[in-house]
Amino acid sequence: MHCNVTSIKKHKDEIMAKFSDCDIISINETNLKPQQLFSLPVYHLYRNDRQNKQGGGVLLSVRNNIKYFEIFNQTIEDNETLAVQIETSNGFLLLASIYIPPNAKLNHDVFQHLYNINNDCLILGDLNAALYTMGSKKTNAKGYQLQQLLTDGFLQCVDNKLMTYARNNYEEKIDWILASQPTLSFIDNVETHPSLGLKEDHRPLTFHLNMSAELKPGSPRFSYNYKTADWKLYRNKLNDLLNKINVNQKVTNAHQIEIYVKELTESIVSATKTAIPLTNGQIKNFCISKITKNLIESKHRAFRQWKKTNKDADKKEYYNMKQLLNNSLRNDRIERLNRTMTSLSANKMNSSKVWATVRKFYNKRMKQSNMGTLTYQNITASTDMDKANLFASYFENEIFIEKPNQLPFQDQVSGQVDLIKKRIKLKKNKSSPITTKEIKAILKQLPNSAPGPDSIHNRCLKNYTPALVQHLEKIFNAIINLGHIPGEWKKANIILLLKPKKDQKYPSSYRPISLLSCLGKNFEQNTFHTTRNINKCNSSLLPFIICFFQKSLEFELVTKISSIVNTQWIQKLLDTRTLNKIYGELTDENMCDTSFQT
16 A cells, blocks of 8 residues: 555554555654654564654554564665665565655656666655656646656556545546556555545555565464463463473483473473463554444445536535544544553553553564664675574674683682682582472462563463472472573563664664573572572571572672772773782772782
């Protein structure tokens, strides 16, 4: 679908209600500013917004399961242009949206450049060009410029007499579908629809492109509908699967830990798939009433009837339907706002309700306009795979410059830690470090955090069975005794969030969030709890791990350390001061035992 809307925010509801079945939506004159947030459910957006002037703006939205990437985003001599490459069964197709204001000239070089990028191209846009020989009622100045472009032969237009603009009983064809061959031959079923809103203006233009787009691979992250979960079935299924695992087996090496964790993970995931349905993927944040849906259909029927008969009575009926639809859409927005405000005034609100309310007011960053290309060390990435590899290179080179054990200062600290370990004599406890009682206590308090690569959610762990607790106790203690962390718990799903007011073309503008395994995080919490209990029985550990105690004076310690650091030469602190000197200064402040010095 393509249309000039003269403000996309005003017509978002009607666009989604009528054209949400379109795979691609091209919008001219969005009237969006770069700092404004905007999204369309189930679509990925690319935008070319005007920087310092009112009006204008181009938007391309592509259904989020289609393979594509941005290839061009510039405004040249007021020709506002945006182009993406879509992977189809016939190769890559360049799809562009162009808006040329009435007082601007059609820039031939822009179209030539798009064709040079990919000679298999499709261009949609409000060119404000009227060309009589191609279906318009007259030819204007920009129409002659369009005629010269078509004369060059590398682009052709869909030849029809569909009027795409109407106002004050005047109609004209100024929105165009341009394409190269053989793409043009795949276009059929070109139609215009009644204009959006109350005023007669540009009419949406739809067509069918007989090409199959390559779909993106499915996300490895499963989205379950926990509100409809059958937890009784889940626990029964989990018990059946866990009973097949020998809880009395001996775990004496790292390989056995890996196998044990794999069996445990597969059992939980299998029980989850059995008892908890997946989300249906339908649009949740957008809902219109049945009355509005019926009015939309009535409006389109009235429009077609008016154009068929050209009678004043049918025209009056069409405008009446437009007015009723506009009122109904407004009532829907008011109703959604009232429901949101009611949810905020509830007596009891859990975290899920709070965040659900927040998401209604603020779009998720991942749903905003997508980054085009990424640039790092003179390397430009366009496709998803290239961007992932570029991010990996950035984090390896800039964040993890060297492995920790290769840093000189780290070597010194490691040596000091070894000396401390030799001086500390821990009393060996014959009982298990982690008990079932501790595991149950922590499982009951788990937050509803996002799952990691294993797709195990904390809600599944909170609905534990006695058999699950026994297996967790065995595997947790085996990990502690052998000192081996399962490899699956070290993997994470990485989510990148754009930092506020940062350029999205550079990897340094993004903050990585790691979603680790909930089983691994549960082990960390149990280990922390157990370590804190051990500390209470070992006074020799007090000087070194005071922060493991509840109500400890961490803030006071940090304040003292900060005051010492601030009195020194902060730049190159660890390069110019020896470790013994730093320990000495900490000792002077009664924060470190003199026995630490070497």
